[in-house]
Each structure stands twice: as C-alpha cells, then as structure tokens.
Amino acid sequence: MAREVLLLSLYLAVLCTWVNFGNVQCKLSIARSEIPNLNYTVVQHPEEDDGCEQNEVCMASVECTLDAEVKANLKPCSTVPSVDGICCPSSKLNVTSSHHQKRSIQHAADRLIQNAIHEGRREYDEKLRLEDEYRELMTAKDKPEDMFHRMLLPGGLKTKHVLDPQEEADVYGHVFASRKYADSTNMTLEDRQRDRFPRVPRAIQKRCLPPVPCNPHRRYRTINGSCNNPLPDRTSWGMAGYPFDRVLYPAYEDGVWAPRIHSVTGNLLPSARVISVALFPDAYRPDPRLNILFMQMGQFVSHDFTLSRSFTTKHGRPIECCTHNCTAPLFGPRRHFACFPIEVPPNDPFYSRFGVRCLNLVRIRLAHGPKCHLGYAKQADLVTHFLDASTVYGSTDDVAAELRAFHQGRLRDSFPNGIELLPFTRHRERCVPWARVCYEAGDIRVNQLLALTMVHTLFMREHNRLASGLSQVNPHWDDERLYQEARRILIAEYQNVIFNEFLPILLGRERVQQLGLVDPFDTYTNYYDPNLRPMTFAEVAAAAHRYGHSLVEGFFRLLFRDEPPKDVFIKDIFNDPSLTLIPNSFDIMMFSFGQQPMEQMDHFITTGLTRFLFKERKPFGSDLASINIQRGRDFALRPYNDYREWAGLGRITDFSQLGEMGALLARVYESPDDVDLWPGGVLESPTDGAVIGPTFAALLTAGYTRYKHADRYYFTNGPEVNPGAFTLQQLGEIRRTTLAGIICANVDHKEDFYQAPEAFMQSSKDNVPVPCTNYRTVNLGLWREEGF
Ligand code: HEM
Numbered sequence: 172m173a174r175e176v177l178l179l180s181l182y183l184a185v186l187c188t189w190v191n192f193g194n195v196q197c198k199l200s201i202a203r204s205e206i207p208n209l210n211y212t213v214v215q216h217p218e219e220d221d222g223c224e225q226n227e228v229c230m231a232s233v234e235c236t237l238d239a240e241v242k243a244n245l246k247p248c249s250t251v252p253s254v255d256g257i258c259c260p261s262s263k264l265n266v267t268s269s270h271h272q273k274r275s276i277q278h279a280a281d282r283l284i285q286n287a288i289h290e291g292r293r294e295y296d297e298k299l300r301l302e303d304e305y306r307e308l309m310t311a312k313d314k315p316e317d318m319f320h321r322m323l324l325p326g327g328l329k330t331k332h333v334l335d336p337q338e339e340a341d342v343y344g345h346v347f348a349s350r351k352y353a354d355s356t357n358m359t360l361e362d363r364q365r366d367r368f369p370r371v372p373r374a375i376q377k378r379c380l381p382p383v384p385c386n387p388h389r390r391y392r393t394i395n396g397s398c399n400n401p402l403p404d405r406t407s408w409g410m411a412g413y414p415f416d417r418v419l420y421p422a423y424e425d426g427v428w429a430p431r432i433h434s435v436t437g438n439l440l441p442s443a444r445v446i447s448v449a450l451f452p453d454a455y456r457p458d459p460r461l462n463i464l465f466m467q468m469g470q471f472v473s474h475d476f477t478l479s480r481s482f483t484t485k486h487g488r489p490i491e492c493c494t495h496n497c498t499a500p501l502f503g504p505r506r507h508f509a510c511f512p513i514e515v516p517p518n519d520p521f522y523s524r525f526g527v528r529c530l531n532l533v534r535i536r537l538a539h540g541p542k543c544h545l546g547y548a549k550q551a552d553l554v555t556h557f558l559d560a561s562t563v564y565g566s567t568d569d570v571a572a573e574l575r576a577f578h579q580g581r582l583r584d585s586f587p588n589g590i591e592l593l594p595f596t597r598h599r600e601r602c603v604p605w606a607r608v609c610y611e612a613g614d615i616r617v618n619q620l621l622a623l624t625m626v627h628t629l630f631m632r633e634h635n636r637l638a639s640g641l642s643q644v645n646p647h648w649d650d651e652r653l654y655q656e657a658r659r660i661l662i663a664e665y666q667n668v669i670f671n672e673f674l675p676i677l678l679g680r681e682r683v684q685q686l687g688l689v690d691p692f693d694t695y696t697n698y699y700d701p702n703l704r705p706m707t708f709a710e711v712a713a714a715a716h717r718y719g720h721s722l723v724e725g726f727f728r729l730l731f732r733d734e735p736p737k738d739v740f741i742k743d744i745f746n747d748p749s750l751t752l753i754p755n756s757f758d759i760m761m762f763s764f765g766q767q768p769m770e771q772m773d774h775f776i777t778t779g780l781t782r783f784l785f786k787e788r789k790p791f792g793s794d795l796a797s798i799n800i801q802r803g804r805d806f807a808l809r810p811y812n813d814y815r816e817w818a819g820l821g822r823i824t825d826f827s828q829l830g831e832m833g834a835l836l837a838r839v840y841e842s843p844d845d846v847d848l849w850p851g852g853v854l855e856s857p858t859d860g861a862v863i864g865p866t867f868a869a870l871l872t873a874g875y876t877r878y879k880h881a882d883r884y885y886f887t888n889g890p891e892v893n894p895g896a897f898t899l900q901q902l903g904e905i906r907r908t909t910l911a912g913i914i915c916a917n918v919d920h921k922e923d924f925y926q927a928p929e930a931f932m933q934s935s936k937d938n939v940p941v942p943c944t945n946y947r948t949v950n951l952g953l954w955r956e957e958g959f
C-alpha cells in the first residue's frame with residue numbers, strides 16, 4: 172500500500188511537471204479523488220522511474236546478492252514495466268567487492284544475457300529452417316475446402332505480417348533467449364512467472380516498443396490509440412499491437428512460453444474437445460428477455476478491444492498442425508513450433524464419423540514487452556485497447572485512410588441493392604469464394620456473420636449521417652474536420668450505449684452503479700486516472716468476454732413484411748454476407764434481430780459453433796468451445812480456482828462445493844485446481860441481475876473499469892483532462908441518445924419502422940415498439956460554430 176501511495180505521488184509530481192510545460196491546469200489530483208473505490212488488484216507493473224535512492228540499484232530480487240532476510244526488508248521498485256524488483260544497495264552488491272570487482276560482476280551478468288540472446292536467436296533461426304524443410308506439410312493449402320484457416324486466421328489466407336521479419340525475429344528470439352537464460356541461472360518458476368527477468372544491457376538492445384511522439388493537446392484520438400496517455404513513458408499504452416495485460420501471473424509451465432497442459436496431479440489435462448463434448452451440449456433455450464442484438468453488440472464490443480491472431484509462417488502463410496484429412500496431429504520436426512492442435516478422441520460423438528482426430532490450432536502471435544527485457548511471452552493485441560469504435564474506423568492509419576471517402580467527412584459505402592451498405596473489400600479472400608459480396612470495415616472480422624455485418628453497417632451509416640448533419644450546420648468545415656467531429660460524436664454515442672445500456676444488463680444495474688460505471692446526466696465525471704493502464708486483460712480476451720459464445724443462436728429468423736419468416740442457419744453463412752443484398756435488407760434485419768431471442772447464458776452451446784464453425788462446404792467444421800479452452804491454455808491463463816479466489820469467491824477444494832456445476836466439472840477434471848477459466852466461468856449461474864456468473868462479472872468489471880477510467884478521451888471527461896471534451900449541453904444531448912434512437916435514425920423506411928425503446932430487449936408489454944418518428948437524435952445545432 173505504502174508503495175502504491177509513493178508511486179501515486181510520484182506520478183502526480185511527474186504529471187504536474189508535464190502539464191505545467193504543456194500549459195494545462197494540473198487538476199488530476201482532483202480527478203483521482205473522484206474515482207470510486209475499486210475493489211480489486213491486478214498484476215502490478217512498476218514504472219520506469221524506479222523509486223530507489225541514489226546509492227541503490229533497482230534489480231530483480233534474484234540478482235541482488237544479499238541474504239533473503241535482508242532482501243525481504245528492502246524497498247520494492249520497478250526495473251522496467253512489468254518487472255518487480257527491489258532497491259538493492261549498490262555498495263552492498265557484494266559487501267567485500269571493490270569497484271573493479273563489481274564491474275566485472277556486472278560484465279559477467281551482461282555476458283550471460285548476451286549469450287542467451289545469441290542462443291535464442293540461433294534456436295529461432297533453426298525453427299525457421301525446419302519451416303522451410305517441411306513447408307509442404309506445415310503450410311495450409313490455399314484451397315476453399317481447406318477448412319478452418321479462413322477464420323482461425325482472421326484476414327484470410329493471404330495475410331500480411333504485422334511485424335516485419337526482423338522485429339519478429341527479435342520478439343521470438345527473445346522468448347527463446349528468456350528460456351535459455353532462466354534455465355542457465357536456475358531461476359525459480361515463481362520468478363519466471365512473475366517476469367523477474369533482467370533488463371537487456373543497453374549495448375545489445377535492439378528494438379522494443381518505443382515511446383510514440385505525441386501532442387498532449389490533440390483534440391481527437393489518434394487512430395492507433397497512441398498518446399491517449401501523454402506522459403512520456405506511456406504514450407504507447409493501449410495502442411494497437413501492444414501486448415495484453417494480466418489480472419494474474421501466467422501459468423506457463425516453463426515460466427516462459429510452454430502452455431498449461433498438465434493437471435496438478437502430474438497427468439495431462441483432459442483434451443479440450445473432451446471437455447467441450449462433456450460440458451457444452453446443444454439445446455434450444457431462448458432467453459426470455461434479451462434479443463439477438465444484445466449478443467451481437469457483445470461481439471462487436473469485443474472486437475473493439477481484442478484481436479489476437481495466430482502465427483503464420485515467415486511467408487505469411489497459415490500453419491497446419493494436423494496431417495492431411497485431420498487424422499492426427501503432426502509430430503516432431505514436422506510440427507511447427509507454434510502448433511497447439513486439439514486432440515479429438517476416437518470415440519468422439521461427432522467427429523469420429525469423419526475420421527477427424529485433430530483440430531488445427533496455432534498459437535497466438537507475441538509482441539515485444541513494453542521495454543527490451545527478457546521475460547515471459549506476451550500475446551499481441553492487434554486493435555486499440557480502447558472502446559474507440561476502432562471496429563468502425565480501423566486501428567491503423569492505413570486502414571483508416573482506406574475506409575474514408577475524403578469527401579465531406581464521410582466513410583466509404585456502397586449501394587449494391589439501392590440502400591447504403593459497407594464498402595466492398597479488395598481482399599476477396601476474406602469471404603468464402605461463393606459469397607456474392609465481401610465488405611471492408613474497421614475490423615477485419617466484419618464478414619464473419621450476418622448480424623455482425625449489420626451492426627457494422629449501422630455504425631458506418633451513423634457516422635455518415637452525423638457527417639452530413641455537421642456539414643449542414645457548419646458548411647465551412649473541411650473534410651478532415653467533418654470526419655473527426657463525426658467520429659468524436661459517434662464514439663461518444665457508442666460509449667454511452669455500452670456503459671449506460673449494455674453493461675447494466677450484462678453486469679447487473681446495481682453493480683455498475685456502485686462502481687461508477689454508469690454516467691450521470693449533464694455533468695462531467697473526470698474519472699480519468701493516468702496511472703491506470705488502458706490495456707485489455709488476457710483473461711478478458713481469451714476467456715471472460717467469450718461468455719457470448721453461449722448466447723449465440725444457431726439460426727437467424729428473418730421477418731419479412733409480406734412473406735413468411737425465413738430461418739437461415741449460421742453454419743451456412745459464416746464469412747458469407749450475401750444476404751445483405753436482398754431488397755430492404757437493413758430494415759428487415761434490424762427489425763428481425765430485435766425480435767428474435769438470443770440463447771440463454773448457460774452451458775448449452777449451439778452446434779453451429781461446436782461442430783460446424785466455419786465449415787464452408789465440408790460436412791463438419793471446427794469447435795469453438797474446444798478452441799476457447801485450448802486458447803486459454805495457449806495464453807497460460809491460470810486455473811478457474813485462482814480467479815475465484817481473486818474475485819473474492821473463495822477457492823474450492825472439492826467439486827461437491829459447486830453443486831450441479833461441480834458434478835459436471837468432475838466428469839472431466841481430476842482436481843478443482845485443473846478447471847480451465849472459460850468452462851468454469853460459463854458454468855457459473857448468473858449473479859443477481861446480471862447475464863453472467865460472478866467470476867466473469869468480476870473480470871469484466873475490471874476490464875470495463877479500465878476502458879472507462881484509463882481513457883483520457885472518455886466522452887464524459889471534462890476539459891480539465893480531455894482535450895476533446897464536449898460542452899455540457901452537447902454532453903446532455905449525447906447522454907440522451909439510445910441504441911433505439913440510433914437504429915431509428917438510420918433505417919431506410921422510418922415512416923413504417925417500429926422500434927422498441929429498450930433495443931436489447933425483445934418487444935413486450937413493457938417494451939412496446941413505437942414508430943421511429945418518436946425517437947430523438949442528437950441535435951447537431953449544438954455543434955454550430957458561431958461567427959461563421
Ligand atoms: C456470432 C457468432 C460468433 C462466432 C462465429 C465467433 C467466433 C469466434 C472465433 C472463431 C474466435 C477466435 C477463437 C480463437 O482462435 O481463439 C472468437 C474469439 C472471440 N470471441 Fe467470438 N464468436 C461469436 C460471437 C461472439 C460473441 C457474442 C462474443 C461476446 C459477447 C464473442 C467474444 C469473443 C472474444 C472476446 C474473442 C477473442 C477475440 C480475440 O482476442 O481475437 N464472440 N470468436
């Protein structure tokens with residue numbers, strides 16, 4: 172605690188120095204005090220400024236050569252972000268050593284690191300050589316019937332490297348080097364998992380995530396998320412490509428990158444597919460209140476803050492981990508080092524009839540840590556870690572530019588059936604070959620499923636509507652101004668929907684109110700906390716936010732005005748948005764999704780996802796439940812029990828403590844300490860008033876708290892902290908918009924479209940659809956610039 176206070180005052184001191192330079196009032200201490208007391212802790216990442224005295228050196232505990240007892244009383248410090256250290260008195264590095272001796276000790280340590288880096292790089296090069304040697308086997312074929320790859324590698328088969336090969340070699344070389352270093356110095360598992368690795372000597376540092384140059388007064392968010400926190404060392408916090416953060420330390424079995432595959436008993440954990448079959452059967456259980464739009468908004472929001480992506484070969488090709496026809500996993504040198512396939516037992520109730528014994532799965536790409544230090548593997552999040560509608564605008568300047576019309580602030584669109592739809596993509600391979608159309612949007616997964624494509628379309632339309640409205644009230648604004656202002660309003664409307672409509676349902680109204688996650692009307696909140704890292708948690712991306720897979724219905728029921736309803740099965744339309752071309756598609760679908768119940772949150776999951784995921788023209792597809800479990804192990808998420816404890820629910824020592832849920836888990840797991848996070852969380856019964864159970868709710872609360880309090884541009888933040896703040900009047904306008912209003916503003920036939928006020932709820936006597944003309948939209952007159 173004392174350390175947190177120290178760090179906090181240090182941050183505020185640094186911040187005030189900076190803001191004085193920047194000629195902005197230093198009000199952040201006030202903002203800090205307004206933040207509700209958030210009752211959770213996460214992995215601490217100490218800062219650059221290590222907080223040690225001049226005669227002390229901040230280093231990992233293992234490096235400080237003093238007695239353990241003495242070390243226990245030394246001040247904690249931060250060697251580099253994500254490495255805990257202690258302030259080791261430099262004069263006592265070795266009490267008897269002379270200056271010369273100390274230098275030679277330091278040189279020896281540097282040499283050790285240097286050797287590890289050299290060997291790590293050699294190991295990586297050898298892996299690449301094997302990739303060349305077994306290229307045919309290891310590389311997925313670019314054929315339509317080559318299942319799974321289109322989706323498991325969002326972006327399709329011809330994907331570009333995000334990192335250049337040299338950077339990639341540095342990242343993976345570092346991971347192999349870390350393992351070598353840890354082995355050669357006998358680092359304990361705990362020190363490895365807590366990232367207590369040494370800093371790489373400056374002389375041999377190559378690249379790391381550099382701070383990004385930034386203008387702290389910029390009125391608009393950057394596209395890639397940089398500069399949200401303008402403090403010198405934090406400008407890249409939350410930008411696209413930055414690694415995920417963690418709630419708890421990873422459970423890598425070697426402390427570096429080996430996935431979690433063993434039970435606490437020493438046996439292997441059960442195969443992810445075995446768990447999926449035993450725990451996640453299909454059953455039709457429509458939710459009594461919520462509709463498909465709720466499920467769909469959940470996925471849309473997920474895609475705003477997380478996109479993890481599988482490894483590719485060095486030529487950017489998808490990797491194959493199973494033999495031809497999926498009859499077995501590849502082994503030995505034929506198996507790519509990033510392979511982590513899912514084993515299917517011979518008696519599988521579904522796959523056995525096709526002889527499938529292996530589901531392809533490739534591990535997630537890694538990123539540099541925030542500084543060039545050795546350390547455990549950190550998965551890259553390729554989209555901005557903010558709720559900034561990067562799904563609409565993109566997470567890189569290139570994508571953003573490709574989406575813009577560069578005319579009147581508008582985004583590109585298309586009119587293939589006479590109504591405004593998303594622009595066509597140049598990357599046709601992102602859809603199945605028989606799709607009649609394939610779209611481009613800020614997020615690469617836009618074509619994955621019809622309802623998702625439609626939500627993208629809704630927000631693209633809303634942007635263009637705002638841009639046109641703004642150009643009418645301010646005819647002198649140029650394209651850039653119109654684009655940025657429309658974007659700023661759209662992000663605000665969208666954050667308003669998430670925090671004030673969506674989250675109260677997902678997490679329970681009482682909880683979000685207690686935690687200050689809902690916003691007041693007509694006042695600024697200034698909840699911004701520059702010390703909160705705006706990074707998506709690995710646990711949220713790889714498990715908790717995947718709660719939504721249980722809400723997915725296996726079909727969409729399309730309601731036509733003059734024809735009988737038509738059911739479309741999701742298994743038949745993955746990555747095929749052709750149905751958007753039917754006449755009046757937008758209105759038909761927005762209405763249908765509002766009426767159709769989503770599936771209940773429970774352990775029943777549609778076979779559309781657990782047998783036929785991305786099946787294309789094959790009789791079977793992949794299994795998303797298995798993938799989620801395996802993905803959690805790939806990320807080395809800790810077992811469910813650890814997160815229960817973290818969430819204050821207490822550990823369980825016997826399955827019987829969990830009643831029915833425990834009985835289910837006991838079917839597959841040997842010990843309560845083996846349970847994977849995703850299945851554990853999905854099996855929990857929803858807490859009062861929430862859609863999800865308590866462990867997921869705690870994790871998502873931690874996540875959403877960051878999306879709000881660590882975002883300087885959050886829409887209710889006032890001018891003291893937010894250079895893009897709205898006036899109070901404008902804020903009031905935005906606060907009063909609802910998703911229902913946004914839908915109504917954008918349907919093609921407002922005169923005969925009926926929309927229920929609670930857009931995430933099915934129509935009922937308490938939620939009666941009313942004509943669209945009853946809804947208000949933001950009064951853009953409040954944006955009129957006087958004097959023109
Ligand atoms: C509508 C049908 C859906 C399909 C077909 C689908 C499919 C997928 C697939 C294939 C992945 C990648 C799995 C992996 O390789 O690890 C994924 C990831 C994910 N899904 Fe879904 N999903 C759907 C709905 C949802 C919903 C409703 C939510 C949340 C409410 C959701 C949340 C997530 C999250 C958070 C991830 C991790 C994304 C990442 O980090 O890349 N999904 N989903």
Ligand SMILES: [Ca+2]
Nearest residue numbers: 475555557561
């Ligand atoms: Ca984002």
